[in-house]
Amino acid sequence: MFRGLLRAVPALLLTAAAAFTVAPSAAAAPAAAPLPAVAAADPSAPGTQAVAYTDVTVSASGRSFSARVWYPGTTAGANAPVAAGAHPGLAFGHGFFQDISKYESLLRHYASWGLITVTPKSQGGLFPSHSDFADDLNASLTWLTAQNTTTGSRFAGTVDTAHLGLSGHSMGGGAALLAASRSTSVRSVSTLAAAETNPSAVTASGALGIPAQYVGGSQDGIAGVAGNQQKMYDAKSAPAQLRVITGGFHCGFVDSWGIGCDSGSITRAAQQKLTQGVTTAYLLHTLGGDTSYYDQVWGSAARNLAGVVYSAKP
Numbered sequence: 001m002f003r004g005l006l007r008a009v010p011a012l013l014l015t016a017a018a019a020f021t022v023a024p025s026a027a028a029a030p031a032a033a034p035l036p037a038v039a040a041a042d043p044s045a046p047g048t049q050a051v052a053y054t055d056v057t058v059s060a061s062g063r064s065f066s067a068r069v070w071y072p073g074t075t076a077g078a079n080a081p082v083a084a085g086a087h088p089g090l091a092f093g094h095g096f097f098q099d100i101s102k103y104e105s106l107l108r109h110y111a112s113w114g115l116i117t118v119t120p121k122s123q124g125g126l127f128p129s130h131s132d133f134a135d136d137l138n139a140s141l142t143w144l145t146a147q148n149t150t151t152g153s154r155f156a157g158t159v160d161t162a163h164l165g166l167s168g169h170s171m172g173g174g175a176a177l178l179a180a181s182r183s184t185s186v187r188s189v190s191t192l193a194a195a196e197t198n199p200s201a202v203t204a205s206g207a208l209g210i211p212a213q214y215v216g217g218s219q220d221g222i223a224g225v226a227g228n229q230q231k232m233y234d235a236k237s238a239p240a241q242l243r244v245i246t247g248g249f250h251c252g253f254v255d256s257w258g259i260g261c262d263s264g265s266i267t268r269a270a271q272q273k274l275t276q277g278v279t280t281a282y283l284l285h286t287l288g289g290d291t292s293y294y295d296q297v298w299g300s301a302a303r304n305l306a307g308v309v310y311s312a313k314p
Helices: 100-112 130-147 173-180 202-208 229-234 268-286 291-298
Strands: 050-060 061-072 086-095 116-120 158-171 186-192 212-217 242-243 308-313
Touching: 050 100, 050 116, 050 130, 061 100, 061 130, 086 100, 086 130, 086 173, 086 186, 100 116, 100 268, 116 130, 130 158, 130 173, 158 173, 158 268, 173 186, 173 202, 202 229, 212 229, 212 268, 229 242, 242 268, 268 291
Parallel strands: 086 116, 086 158, 158 186, 186 212, 212 242
Antiparallel strands: 050 061, 061 116, 242 308
16 A cells, blocks of 8 residues: 555653563564665655544543544545545554644654554543553554444545554553554554553563564663663564664654653754654555565665664564
C-alpha cells in the first residue's frame, strides 16, 4: 500500500517499581530485501497524502475513552473523508502528563504517509496506570479494526487490518511495548525515549518476536538511553534496532516545552526531522511492507545516517 504513497516531572514517576513477565507476541522478521533500483522517497519529508483528523470515543475490549485519529484524507482538515485504499493502523501513546496535542507534528507526518493513527487521551493524570494504558492502546487497534467493517463508519473499508502497529513516547513508549507483548495482531512497534514501566517494559521487550525500534536521545535527562532504551534493546531478540540521536533530548520528541523538560545540544526542529525520518522509514518497511526502505532501516544508509548512532539485530 505504501509503495503507492511516495512517500517531568521527576523521572521517578516515569519508571517502574516492579516487573513481571508477559506473554510473547507472534514472531515476525524484517524483509530481507535487496537495495532498491530506484531510491526511496525521503521519509523525513512530508508524504503526498492530505492530512485529516477526527475526535472519537473509543469503545472496545471493555474500555472507553476519548481519542483523536489522524489519517490520510481526500482533503485536509477535520472530519474529511478517508483517502481511498486500505491503510495500516497505528496506536500511539503519549508521555507522562503530556497532552496528545504535543505530538501533532509527528502524527500529521505519519498521516501524510498513509498511516491511520489512534491517539488515546486516557491515563493523563499524575498517577497513570501503565498496564491500563497498554490495554487502551490495544483497545484502540481493536476499535479501529471493528470500524473497518462497521457500516456508516468513516473508516469502513479503509483499514489494512493485517498491518497494525504500536508506538509511543516515554511512558507511552513503554506502554506500547507492554501492549505489543499482549497482542497477537500487532506486526511492529516503534518507540521514542521509551521509559521503563510497571509492569516492566524491559521484560516485555524480551518477550517480543515482532520487529521493535527504540529511538532515544543521547542527552535525555528524563528517560536516558542507558537506563531505559538500551536495556529494552538488549533484552530483545532479533529483529530489533536502537537509534540514538546525537544531542537529542527527552522533550525534543514533543512539539513544545513543558514543566520539568530537559534540553540537548541540537534544536527541536533538527531532532524532530531525524525522528520523523527514521521512524517513518521503519514503519513503511516493517508495517507497510515497502521493501524500498530496507536500506534505510537495516542497511548501509541506516548505519551511516548523520546524527544518529545505529545498533541493530536485523
